[in-house]
Amino acid sequence: MRREATGTYDTTVAGGETVRAFTPMALPPSPDIDLREGLRQPFEAAAAALGRLDAVTELLPDTAYFVYGYVRKEAVLSSQIEGTQSSLSDLMLHEAGGVPGVLRDDVVETSNYVAALYHGIRRLRDDFPLSNRLMREMHTKLLASGRGAAMMPGEFRRSQNWIGGSRPGNAAFVPPPPNRVEECMAALERFIHATDDDLPALVRAGLTHVQFETIHPFLDGNGRLGRLLITLMLCDAGLLREPLLYLSLYFKRHRNTYYELLNEVRHTGDWEAWLRFFLEGVHEVAEGAVATARSALGLVAANRARIQEGRRASSALRVHRAMVERPVDSINGLAERTGLSGPTVAAALKLLQGLGFVSEVTGRQRGKIFAYDTYLGVLREGTEEPPG
Known part of the structure; x- marks a missing residue:
């Protein structure tokens, strides 16, 4: 009109x-x-x-x-x-x-x-x-x-x-x-x-x-x-x-x-x-x-099932849950949010890296930061992110 x-x-x-x-x-x-x-x-x-x-x-x-x-x-x-x-x-x-x-x-x-x-x-x-x-x-x-x-x-x-x-x-x-x-x-x-x-x-x-x-x-x-x-x-x-x-x-x-x-x-x-x-x-x-919500829910459930199959599943599940909440974080940040010690978090992250869920993104020896890559991939679907 x-x-x-x-x-x-x-x-x-x-x-x-x-x-x-x-x-x-x-x-x-x-x-x-x-x-x-x-x-x-x-x-x-x-x-x-x-x-x-x-x-x-x-x-x-x-x-x-x-x-x-x-x-x-x-x-x-x-x-x-x-x-x-x-x-x-x-x-x-x-x-x-x-x-x-x-x-x-x-x-x-x-x-x-x-x-x-x-x-x-x-x-x-x-x-x-x-x-x-x-x-x-x-x-x-x-x-x-x-x-x-x-x-x-x-x-x-x-x-x-x-x-x-x-x-x-x-x-x-x-x-x-x-x-x-x-x-x-x-x-x-x-x-x-x-x-x-x-x-x-x-x-x-x-x-x-x-x-x-x-x-x-x-x-x-x-x-x-x-x-x-x-x-x-x-x-x-x-x-x-x-x-x-x-x-x-x-x-x-x-x-x-x-x-x-x-x-x-x-x-x-x-x-x-x-x-x-x-x-x-x-x-x-x-x-x-x-x-996107359903894909994220399915991914998180499938990843948790894989984690439960391995050793040290309890601490790895706690770290995984924290990374769903905040998909990019440091060892210190994850330790603070999970109540686990730094070495325990580091061991859990190594397990998650071995499963292909997580990667270290800074390349530094100290102050390492890890990203929950597969979950971020779901969130990024449909966006056109610039290179870099």
Whole structure:
């Protein structure tokens, strides 16, 4: 459905140039979104896949173990969209105290993403509302260090930004002027919590993502926070008990379509085309996450069975369990988390290496770090990690 007006334009100055900045109308769209107009089937398919993803967490022996790896997989993908080169292995090696194979700033930015997500989820579980205040708190975590640390962490922007192009005059899109950001975000917060429009939570999340990206309220980190917001809204609505749905890989694979549809919403108000794309992405990604969870569960069970066949199975099983929780770690780290002595952990790791499950990744004589390669392989499926 096409709508005549989706926002207004204001003349503003950016980078010494006078440009037209777009301020979107408050949500929900008018006229209302009609799920019967080509959206019923993709909505039902996405909702069903989301239900299966939520249910699969009951099959996992300890959901936190799988969430640890899956959250970091999303952090890597979302950060790669913004140009970082860190991989899942780089991130986990950094967290274990090793030296990743890429620029430190890239890994720090990815690690900050993990911190921002966990902060948001903790706050929601403490019954703190999904609000502008929470978004600013998460933004503070996201830009706590690294290249974005000087870009007003935790504060809405007070200067004009732009998207695409080498300068404001040839930008692909110019978001609202800084003096309109507060009112736009206040309206978005009201929409997030609205209960009088009969919109399903899944559709509300899709609409909110576009609106957030259009407002672009921060100087940096908008893309990453905008993608995080989708998962937070689904968890807040009770559609997911764990933060296991992430659309970064889908957006990355369909980058051109993603940007085209965002612009179509702004220019013509074609929210339905965007929602169809969004719901198809939720369906695809949720099904993929279910398959990954089942593969991980099967792999861990098969590996445990192999370990139980050998000697010193008890300590090896404890180390193996710790490596499911954190697939890259040092001997000292594993000793601390398992309660075993360093020599006992080292012997267990030698057994796991002999079985082909684990490898040492630093090549050092001291401070060795080990990776649960086969498990990391399952987590990496479907990602396009950069070399290095």
